[in-house]
Amino acid sequence: MAARNDDGMDQAITLHKDAQRTAGVTFAARLTFDDIHHHYQGKETIRGLSLTAEPGEVLCLLGPSGSGKTTLLRIAAGIEAQAAGRVVINDREVSGPSGFLPPEKRGVGLMFQDFALFPHLNVLDNVRFGLTAMAGKAASAEALVALDRVGLAHCAEKFPHALSGGEQQRVALARALAPRPSVLLMDEPFSGLDSRLKDTVRADTLAILRESRATAVVVTHDAEEAMRMADRIALLKDGRLVQVGTSDDLYRRPKDIFAAAFFSEINEFSARVSGGRVDTPLGSAAAGALADGTQVDVAVRLSDVSVRESGGAIPARIISRRFVGVVELLDLAVPGTERPVRARIRADILSPGIREVTIAVEPKDILVFEKTQENPYIGVN
Structure with a gap:
């Protein structure tokens, strides 16, 4: 040999x-x-x-x-x-x-x-x-x-x-x-x-x-x-x-929405800075050093959307619910946006068959980026 x-x-x-x-x-x-x-x-x-x-x-x-x-x-x-x-x-x-x-x-x-x-x-x-x-x-x-x-x-x-x-x-x-x-x-x-x-x-x-x-x-x-x-x-x-x-x-300090999307699935919104803040369907966040009138991209990770049967700040309706082991993936109808909001939650925290829920997002989990001419988000992950 x-x-x-x-x-x-x-x-x-x-x-x-x-x-x-x-x-x-x-x-x-x-x-x-x-x-x-x-x-x-x-x-x-x-x-x-x-x-x-x-x-x-x-x-x-x-x-x-x-x-x-x-x-x-x-x-x-x-x-x-x-x-x-x-x-x-x-x-x-x-x-x-x-x-x-x-x-x-x-x-x-x-x-x-x-x-x-x-x-x-x-x-x-x-x-x-x-x-x-x-x-x-x-x-x-x-x-x-x-x-x-x-x-x-x-x-x-x-x-x-x-x-x-x-x-x-x-x-x-x-x-x-x-x-x-x-x-x-x-x-x-x-x-x-x-x-x-x-x-x-x-x-x-x-x-x-x-x-x-x-x-x-x-x-x-x-x-x-x-x-x-x-x-x-x-x-x-x-x-x-x-x-x-x-x-x-x-992961914690992405430079832009492309970086944010590459490391986790996100909900994406467009907004404008007003009064030093950015308002989104999932809540308001500080705009940092961005001037009023600046167009921004906003990202909220699926895991940062808290879904509860009651007590959340925003009413929502479950459109779809998929069980994938230790977690469930939800598509939610939320006031202020025609696009479904997605959430990843721990399995079994919601009652079977429930449709009407509430959601909450911490302001620190709303990521704000100045919009560029080329939106780099390509839906990776």
């Missing part, structure tokens, strides 16, 4: 045990995108984006399809070149006016969305494939260290078709980590896994990333996934950076 090349698996295992005793962690690097521009078929796909992944952090690039996430990852890897701007790893420009460093010299690992395992190679040889700078036995030993790190050393002689989806994902991660890259780039690494497996594999991957201490940049379109994994999240739309910060920052 392919795993027994280079004087046999026994020698590799012996070297692997020695390597385990001496294996160090990765030296994490700082990855900087400086005013990146990119065009594809005459269309501007990245528009002056600047962003830094700090050493050892997990940074998630989050956004809808077409926002530029994967393009940015490919530019960092050296697979694609930007039209303008610089990519800097630590203090070294790897792509920009000063020149272009090929992918293999950047110290960057790339993990593809479909894992891209070679079906004709066993697991050990798949992981060993990227260790071209090492001699055969040493490469096998290093590959076994990487497999050990992901808990799959016992699968070294198996072939990819004999592994589960989660195991294939971990083999791909081992292959990306085997050369000990200072920056690891991951393009939607969990999208091919079923929902039951995803949580476990994601938690295991995050633990491995913490252990390896590499800087990791992870592309995802799933806000919850980004919140579970990231030290910081960079939210992208149409090739621009909308907002960057911790999950707490982006």
